[in-house]
Amino acid sequence: MSIPRPTATNVSELVNGSSGKKLNKTKMGSCTDRISALYSPKVGGLANGLSYKPWIEDGTQKIDELTKKPLTLQDKMERKWGLEPGFLTNRAWMNGDSLDEEKMTYYQKKYWSLNDGSTVFDTSNMDEELGYYMLLDSKLVANSEKEWRDHKWPDAKFYISLENEEDELKASKARSKAAAKALIVNPDFSLNMQQKFVHILGLAQTTVSLTPDAIFNVLDNYIDSTTFTPGSNIEKFNELAENLKTPHGRERIEARHLLKRALDSRIIFEKQGGYFWPRPEGQITLGENYSEAIEYLLDPKKEVMVEDMHAELKLKGF
Incomplete structure (x- = not known):
């Protein structure tokens, strides 16, 4: 993930000693900007990139063996990370809902930090993998630097860095x-x-x-x-x-x-x-x-x- 502006601390200016290229990288946890799943009228909930997308394997949607219901990427992630069914719901917070974090859902209270330059998401980590899926569907994030520069995402403040795109x-x-x-x-x-x-x-x-x-x-x-x-x-x-x-x-x-x-x-x-x-x-x-x-x-x-x-x-x- 990249934020298209120079860092105040000049992290974005650090270069690789052998190639001379700017590193522009920082690990999750040492970041300043924050982003969370936003409400989307199109999906009727928070755009988490999971709850409304089918779990596809070998070209077909997975079906639950017991209930025979079609499964979503939410089901896939909940099973992968050993979470209770429904834990990753994209239900948005509504007036009257509790503000007690213990009673809020994962996406209602979760945010991800992004630093100036590039932020590396480690998808072997649950929060970072879930964050990556969320970013793919966020209107604040362009799918590439090229799409960001071409204004294909008018609300985008960040873009996903692609290998060799620089x-x-x-x-x-x-x-x-x-x-x-x-x-x-x-x-x-x-x-x-x-x-x-x-x-x-x-x-x-x-x-x-x-x-x-x-x-x-x-x-x-x-x-x-x-x-x-x-x-x-x-x-x-x-x-x-x-x-x-x-x-x-x-x-x-x-x-x-x-x-x-x-x-x-x-x-x-x-x-x-x-x-x-x-x-x-x-x-x-x-x-x-x-x-x-x-x-x-x-x-x-x-x-x-x-x-x-x-x-x-x-x-x-x-």
Whole structure:
């Protein structure tokens, strides 16, 4: 289990002496964050990963030899660890229930500790094996670092670390940066388009003149300094680069660049997320947000207005 943030005690920075890799590991019991089974309307109780899942062996659900009732993973774990039937019930605590821990069920009072970095669960230990099953069904836990980074679990604060996933992610990140750098040295990526990228990405004002070398260096540094969190440099660059692949995408780049020029020259202004164009005949609202403003500039019915904006820019020397 991993918590996606650096540890305050720098445990996450410790490295293996031979490989140089960060260890990012700590044993259960020396942890700070706590997690427990949460109520799930879908299962009608606590999401413990056991009580509502069939016990499958050889492709079929196990049946109790005496009662002939189908068995669940709860039954399996209770038998494995020598527990009374029903001990691992996922019944949620309700108003009126006792707060006396001796009268509460296992999952009503149990929590698991997670440390910054990675927490190793030893499934030869009962509590840790039960915790692992619970984590698999928790909305607070993504099934992998990749799924966490891809926002497939919007409520996730933790993710399950998979073997070799770190190397795979590093390779993926390296390939992403390499592809971006390949674009900026591609002869088909014109100087004019490079300059538009610099402006749209907010790396320079359209009112500032940059040399070809400066434009290249700005883009190169932008890619080099990227993180890989949501909204990162590489994510913004690749999203913009994707528009180069289609005529409509290129039109969108032109619209975004026009909006940037109009903002820098103060022909239009942005206020509380909206974009407004003061005109002699009255103020025009381009959009209540950035996307709406771009759609306004792309609307064929607004072609005359777009031409007027270009003319106004020309009068201002832009």
